[in-house]
Amino acid sequence: MEHADADSTTSARSGRPTTGLWLIGARGSVATTAVLGLAALAGGHAAPTGCVTARDDVAALPGHAALPDFDGIVVGGHDVSHHPLPKRAEALADARMIPAHLVTLTRDALEAADAEVRPGHDPARPEGSGQAVAERLAADIVAFRERHGLERVVVVDVASTEPLPEPAPEHDDPGLLLAALADPDRAPLPASSLYGYAAILAGAPYAAFTPSASVALPALARLAAERGVPVAGQDGKTGQTWLRTVLAPAFAARNLRVLSWAGANLLGGGDGATLADPDAVGSKLSSKSRGLRALTGTATTPLHIDNVPDLGEVKVAWDHVHAEGFLGSRLTLQTTWSAYDSVLAAPLVLDLTRLLALADAAGLAGPVPELGFFFKDPWGSDVHDAAAQDRALVDWLRDTAAKVRATDGARGGAAHEAAR
Amino acid sequence: MEHADADSTTSARSGRPTTGLWLIGARGSVATTAVLGLAALAGGHAAPTGCVTARDDVAALPGHAALPDFDGIVVGGHDVSHHPLPKRAEALADARMIPAHLVTLTRDALEAADAEVRPGHDPARPEGSGQAVAERLAADIVAFRERHGLERVVVVDVASTEPLPEPAPEHDDPGLLLAALADPDRAPLPASSLYGYAAILAGAPYAAFTPSASVALPALARLAAERGVPVAGQDGKTGQTWLRTVLAPAFAARNLRVLSWAGANLLGGGDGATLADPDAVGSKLSSKSRGLRALTGTATTPLHIDNVPDLGEVKVAWDHVHAEGFLGSRLTLQTTWSAYDSVLAAPLVLDLTRLLALADAAGLAGPVPELGFFFKDPWGSDVHDAAAQDRALVDWLRDTAAKVRATDGARGGAAHEAAR
Amino acid sequence: MEHADADSTTSARSGRPTTGLWLIGARGSVATTAVLGLAALAGGHAAPTGCVTARDDVAALPGHAALPDFDGIVVGGHDVSHHPLPKRAEALADARMIPAHLVTLTRDALEAADAEVRPGHDPARPEGSGQAVAERLAADIVAFRERHGLERVVVVDVASTEPLPEPAPEHDDPGLLLAALADPDRAPLPASSLYGYAAILAGAPYAAFTPSASVALPALARLAAERGVPVAGQDGKTGQTWLRTVLAPAFAARNLRVLSWAGANLLGGGDGATLADPDAVGSKLSSKSRGLRALTGTATTPLHIDNVPDLGEVKVAWDHVHAEGFLGSRLTLQTTWSAYDSVLAAPLVLDLTRLLALADAAGLAGPVPELGFFFKDPWGSDVHDAAAQDRALVDWLRDTAAKVRATDGARGGAAHEAAR
Amino acid sequence: MEHADADSTTSARSGRPTTGLWLIGARGSVATTAVLGLAALAGGHAAPTGCVTARDDVAALPGHAALPDFDGIVVGGHDVSHHPLPKRAEALADARMIPAHLVTLTRDALEAADAEVRPGHDPARPEGSGQAVAERLAADIVAFRERHGLERVVVVDVASTEPLPEPAPEHDDPGLLLAALADPDRAPLPASSLYGYAAILAGAPYAAFTPSASVALPALARLAAERGVPVAGQDGKTGQTWLRTVLAPAFAARNLRVLSWAGANLLGGGDGATLADPDAVGSKLSSKSRGLRALTGTATTPLHIDNVPDLGEVKVAWDHVHAEGFLGSRLTLQTTWSAYDSVLAAPLVLDLTRLLALADAAGLAGPVPELGFFFKDPWGSDVHDAAAQDRALVDWLRDTAAKVRATDGARGGAAHEAAR
Numbered sequence A, B, C, D: 001m002e003h004a005d006a007d008s009t010t011s012a013r014s015g016r017p018t019t020g021l022w023l024i025g026a027r028g029s030v031a032t033t034a035v036l037g038l039a040a041l042a043g044g045h046a047a048p049t050g051c052v053t054a055r056d057d058v059a060a061l062p063g064h065a066a067l068p069d070f071d072g073i074v075v076g077g078h079d080v081s082h083h084p085l086p087k088r089a090e091a092l093a094d095a096r097m098i099p100a101h102l103v104t105l106t107r108d109a110l111e112a113a114d115a116e117v118r119p120g121h122d123p124a125r126p127e128g129s130g131q132a133v134a135e136r137l138a139a140d141i142v143a144f145r146e147r148h149g150l151e152r153v154v155v156v157d158v159a160s161t162e163p164l165p166e167p168a169p170e171h172d173d174p175g176l177l178l179a180a181l182a183d184p185d186r187a188p189l190p191a192s193s194l195y196g197y198a199a200i201l202a203g204a205p206y207a208a209f210t211p212s213a214s215v216a217l218p219a220l221a222r223l224a225a226e227r228g229v230p231v232a233g234q235d236g237k238t239g240q241t242w243l244r245t246v247l248a249p250a251f252a253a254r255n256l257r258v259l260s261w262a263g264a265n266l267l268g269g270g271d272g273a274t275l276a277d278p279d280a281v282g283s284k285l286s287s288k289s290r291g292l293r294a295l296t297g298t299a300t301t302p303l304h305i306d307n308v309p310d311l312g313e314v315k316v317a318w319d320h321v322h323a324e325g326f327l328g329s330r331l332t333l334q335t336t337w338s339a340y341d342s343v344l345a346a347p348l349v350l351d352l353t354r355l356l357a358l359a360d361a362a363g364l365a366g367p368v369p370e371l372g373f374f375f376k377d378p379w380g381s382d383v384h385d386a387a388a389q390d391r392a393l394v395d396w397l398r399d400t401a402a403k404v405r406a407t408d409g410a411r412g413g414a415a416h417e418a419a420r
């Protein structure tokens, strides 16, 4: 194997072997922001504001060093778009989301990442059996790992939201699924699930930042568990839904009864255009409401997402909460949230990369429920309360890091010996 | 001692001896709502929505029965107003805060409570030395306890907010304070502190629902601890400040940096009129900002309270949060909260009554930090995060109730023996 | 003809002959509020707040006395519901929309109006040819006029919003329409249009307060004009749309370019339940957006109406306006409107009654464009700017009243002679 | 007289002699934006969005050509700051208010304007008698006019808001004032009024865009009228106040009774820092409330302005309107306005330049009430209703332009003759 030089495979700060981040939808808005942000962090041009794993209290955890350093993460990915990542970054600066000088400062890294983007799978263009497609995608991931001598590659899906597939028996049964995948005349899986399956084939930890089916299909979740691949999902909880899972438990703690929770969402950008499609928006709306209903016990949670192109990368969300208090009295809370969506998502993508690398180092397999903090629809967990998820996350990180360091220590001693 | 008949001194449901609730400001809006609400709960005319101690998960705690039942709480208090409590209740119904039929259903209880209101201490009308005043007030509390054969009386201050007193050496030193109190030519304590001192003299657990000085003065806090009286405060955290202590930790959990948190408050009612006085509002504003500054680390927290009489009992609060996210991006959150203020406060007054009765039964003395959930400016605690306060409260309730029931069990056995 | 006594046919204040108000949907929320309000005004129990024709500057117009007095208006109507109007009034008081004592004070009037409600036409229950139905409905109106010796009856449609009918050639051609109406096997008109046609048959001025088809169909509008019946519509402009037609012209006056205007609507009550039906809501949404698009020139005006039953009679509307200013800068305006919907509508229903009575007295026929102030989708006018509509209304009222009084003067002289 | 070449003294488009704009506070945020914007308009780099005089309907007025063209306006001014205008423009681009490329494109014009800035009068640094100061300032204006061969110079005050001066007899009596001005030991006028007096001395039409005293003092207003100088003021109505004067008349038109109108203002930038001073803010607050009280009839209009430096050039304003409707019902409207303040103001400064040039050409003297559209506190007018002001403005512009063109026509003929 021809592989990259030593410098690119270890973190400058820690000297530990590097981790890969493989983005599905690598030329999209979230992906571009993550790549640019990672380069800015590595280059010392930006502070890790918005990164949960860089919080003071988290950084102070004893095992924090078990997480890969930002400067030791190498990026590649799949996309069906040919619009270069550096151009996308410029557009994000023009949209006033990120400062223009950061695009200049990180141009090399953006170009390097763009050079690592491989053609994705476009469901509109058949490529043979599902198995063949997934193997092709997996091979791209493996080649990336080998080319850069990476210890592991974390796959994060930040591609456009897909319509949910029609239910089918193959989705529940790994045996049926594998059979259907082998058949070139059938297409049992949507693109997101083919990517998820490819990650499993490549032995790469995987996070679903979108509401698409991906490895939420039981057959794939089972496969991930069986093949020792940790997975986490689903649908990044970054703005309005996050806020709701902060506020709803607080109403409950005060024993105030939520009667209705209505909302509106306005967004432009690529995601706005995608979600203008009623099919695509369906999966998003259902994943946004599930947690809220669980937390409040009310079913009156009307919600809409509107494509408002002139807002560009900004997302505006309005919520109206109507609740009952003591003696039948009524109260209302309204919130208006306005933020550049992708800068909320990107640091969490970096967090998930670090945390799934840790999960993989710890030998976890299948859904990691303690990563529920990051998702609207947490796999393996019924907890939606953001504060409770935060505690669970910190506890898990502390314990898992301790475990990894214990193992590393043992191994490290041996490695040290061997190195002599 | 001539005392009330057995029916009035035990809870119908539990048969346990009853608890008294003595309200300072007993004819005010919060007090009237608490009295009416207690009667509605006892009579089965209302659900305990808004009562934290009636939450499903709290009611399911093993030791929950150690709390006094709602139907075993008898009410009295001090006020300087002669406007009868039932009239005040009618006005609150006219203001659409509470349903008119509940006033009808609870009229007897409102009249009974009004009959238990004793003349308060009006600082504008000198009554002799501070010691004499406090003893007179304490005697009222003791007489109430004896008249109704109550096991204990919890005092809750819901009187009008006072201006903060000028700092003085007596406030820090119990010895100096007692000397000054004895001097008829000096008035070392504002009214709220005289009430607090009276509660200590009467051995009655005490809660400060207002931002007035009360037993926040170190000399009085020390006295409470020395004389075995549990106290809790200060300034009920019911609306905007509660919301802020829910949201601010959530920003921190996401590692988003709050740059400014500006707010406006509009309120009518008695509290609105009082807070139109710039002196009185000072204590309120400072207790509202302290927690927010601690939670966010920013000092840009401008806040105003305006008296808007046409709003009646409604309080409207607007907040504008400006924060920095990843790569220097900016986001905003606005909240508008609109609620009848006193119905938010009243169930918490009932919670505090139950919880301080428990604290007293458990033999606690001085500030109870775990009751910080209820207050803008928690005594004995630096924790402002509402979710963290909730956990601390539930843990404390579970442990303290267990302790009390263990003691009760022991005592109960003995009592049973004695009763034979 | 046996008819009512003199007292009921003249206004106590003015001694002028009375006007009838015939409400389609007479037992609904808007209708009940209008009936109760009229009685409260006539009885001196309420001020005419919210009535445009009672504004100080309007009342000061020289010809104002040409409008019928509130105390000279007699009410009846059609409805398919049997739920009595007084019961509905009680429910509106329970929902805190109107004070309970007003229901008591106006009970007689509510009962009197309820006794004048005749069975409406339920499209789900065929009653023979359209012509037969309309004649039956017209006869009810004529009988009401005669029974009370009224000078004229104004019909106002405040029934539930209907789905819009499929386009058909009969809707455009009076000849085809009359033929189809005569055919018992065809149903060329939806209920709202049958009511409109009945008003024309009865020679009764007609206002369409709903977005239903009614006499907006060209064939009916033509008939109204030909038969000398003044009509006005359509869809009462009471809340969010009114606000938009106030604000949008103001942006234009500043030469600020609106890029998008997005909105959300939450409502409970009867109207909320009706509009939960996607077919019914269609007509509403299109009539809400038309004016806004005309005023701003943007097509990005997403809007939703959600049924939120717990809000009861309250309607909450949120708008988010995104505009471009000087040098490409961006600005936003958000509005949140919260109001009891029917109390906004009811005074305008009374205004329309007075103004259409005037139009009729002046001999106008067909759509009256100057009444566009009251409607989302003004008939005969392209003006949506609320301030411009207000000026047009006041000018029209002044001029038309002057004309009527001139005629009255002439006639009055003659009548005076005759009376001798 | 040495004067500039022909090119700089006529508009390229119209060939008409040019107009000067002399800005007091020429290096501030509003001034810089106006200068940059003017250059961008003249250079065809921006559309006149936000300029009232460039509205389609205004541009279509027959006499519109009587207004000076944007490309024929030359800029200079006074300031006490030495921070160069181009640097200020860069800062405004960094604050994301204006696009960075416009700063590059207009750099020459920014530098040219900066070269025309003369030292202002700093009240903290005495310069001799008021008369001497004003004459020095007037000489700067006259020299500018002559240097560029300008037909006239319009002075616009966009300097920092001053505290209002103590009332004094000189402010009301021109005779007393002139005497006091001559006395080197007295300082009867604040800086803004000295600038206003200087404009009068220079015969330059003058607009007060700030709430400072300026020529609002009756003695100066009288002098302006006597000396034939048209003046307009005061305090630019650009954001929240504008919105209020749009909305309040709309409530009145619906006969809805405003009970209270409360507001909050958050702003950073230079103006935010200035208004953090309670003295300076006083004049602003009173000019913001006056119109609102007149329009609504309520005195409950609490308002605050807070300096929130992290908001930079953005101003956020929240309003809460509480109104009474039919039958005592209550409704609320909330608005949140968020905009870059100076880009709202700058195009209006350009409008005022054009309109005062016209007023001067028409020979008007003293306050021009029809320019009230632009001001919170309109001189010579009680009209605050924005729609009514708009009509008055358009009518005035049409009539005045016609008058000027009639005269010009006459003169033009003569001039033409003379030029032969």
Ligand SMILES: NC(=O)c1ccc[n+]([C@@H]2O[C@H](COP(=O)([O-])OP(=O)(O)OC[C@H]3O[C@@H](n4cnc5c(N)ncnc54)[C@H](O)[C@@H]3O)[C@@H](O)[C@H]2O)c1
Residues within 6 Å of the ligand: A024, A025, A026, A027, A028, A029, A030, A031, A078, A079, A080, A081, A120, A121, A122, A123, A157, A158, A159, A160, A161, A162, A191, A209, A210, A211, A235, A236, A237, A238, A239, A269, A270, A271, A274, A341, A342, A344, A345
């Ligand atoms: N705060 C957030 O931004 C946030 C939160 C939660 C979820 N998400 C989800 O993240 C995803 C990305 O959002 P975005 O704003 O970056 O969207 P985007 O439209 O800017 O980017 C999506 C990218 O996916 C690519 N893509 C589409 N189909 C593909 C395929 N079959 N294979 C590979 N690539 C494909 C597109 O070419 C594009 O480059 C969306 O699904 C969105 O719903 C975002």
Ligand SMILES: NC(=O)c1ccc[n+]([C@@H]2O[C@H](COP(=O)([O-])OP(=O)(O)OC[C@H]3O[C@@H](n4cnc5c(N)ncnc54)[C@H](O)[C@@H]3O)[C@@H](O)[C@H]2O)c1
Residues within 6 Å of the ligand: B024, B025, B026, B027, B028, B029, B030, B031, B078, B079, B080, B081, B120, B121, B122, B123, B158, B159, B160, B161, B162, B191, B209, B210, B211, B235, B236, B237, B238, B239, B269, B270, B271, B274, B341, B342, B344, B345
């Ligand atoms: N959500 C809430 O309502 C809330 C939250 C936190 C704190 N508080 C505090 O609770 C207190 C009560 O609020 P409210 O709305 O009931 O006010 P209120 O004005 O309706 O009632 C205050 C009562 O205190 C009485 N009083 C005044 N001075 C007294 C004295 N010296 N001795 C005895 N009584 C006296 C008054 O006569 C009145 O009856 C206020 O201090 C308020 O700041 C309320």
Ligand SMILES: NC(=O)c1ccc[n+]([C@@H]2O[C@H](COP(=O)([O-])OP(=O)(O)OC[C@H]3O[C@@H](n4cnc5c(N)ncnc54)[C@H](O)[C@@H]3O)[C@@H](O)[C@H]2O)c1
Residues within 6 Å of the ligand: C024, C025, C026, C027, C028, C029, C030, C031, C078, C079, C080, C081, C120, C121, C122, C123, C157, C158, C159, C160, C161, C162, C191, C209, C210, C211, C235, C236, C237, C238, C239, C269, C270, C271, C274, C341, C342, C344, C345
């Ligand atoms: N601010 C406002 O309230 C407002 C503004 C604009 C338009 N509107 C329109 O006014 C109408 C009435 O609103 P509401 O809140 O009173 O609704 P509602 O549901 O309370 O009342 C509607 C009434 O119409 C009756 N009805 C239904 N079908 C009928 C038929 N075929 N014939 C006769 N009566 C029939 C119903 O029985 C009911 O009594 C709605 O169409 C609404 O869209 C209201």
Ligand SMILES: NC(=O)c1ccc[n+]([C@@H]2O[C@H](COP(=O)([O-])OP(=O)(O)OC[C@H]3O[C@@H](n4cnc5c(N)ncnc54)[C@H](O)[C@@H]3O)[C@@H](O)[C@H]2O)c1
Residues within 6 Å of the ligand: D024, D025, D026, D027, D028, D029, D030, D031, D078, D079, D080, D081, D120, D121, D122, D123, D158, D159, D160, D161, D162, D191, D209, D210, D211, D235, D236, D237, D238, D239, D269, D270, D271, D274, D341, D342, D344, D345
């Ligand atoms: N939308 C708006 O921006 C708006 C609306 C209404 C009124 N105004 C008023 O416009 C004025 C300017 O606002 P800004 O944002 O440009 O403020 P700014 O602080 O950016 O600029 C003010 C300028 O005035 C200069 N200045 C101060 N004292 C001076 C003096 N004695 N002589 C000459 N120059 C002096 C300062 O040096 C500075 O350059 C303020 O008074 C503001 O209240 C602005």
Ligand code: NA
Residues within 6 Å of the ligand: B377, B378, B379, B380, B381, B382, B383
């Ligand atoms: Na504390």
Ligand code: NA
Residues within 6 Å of the ligand: C377, C378, C379, C380, C381, C382
């Ligand atoms: Na029309």
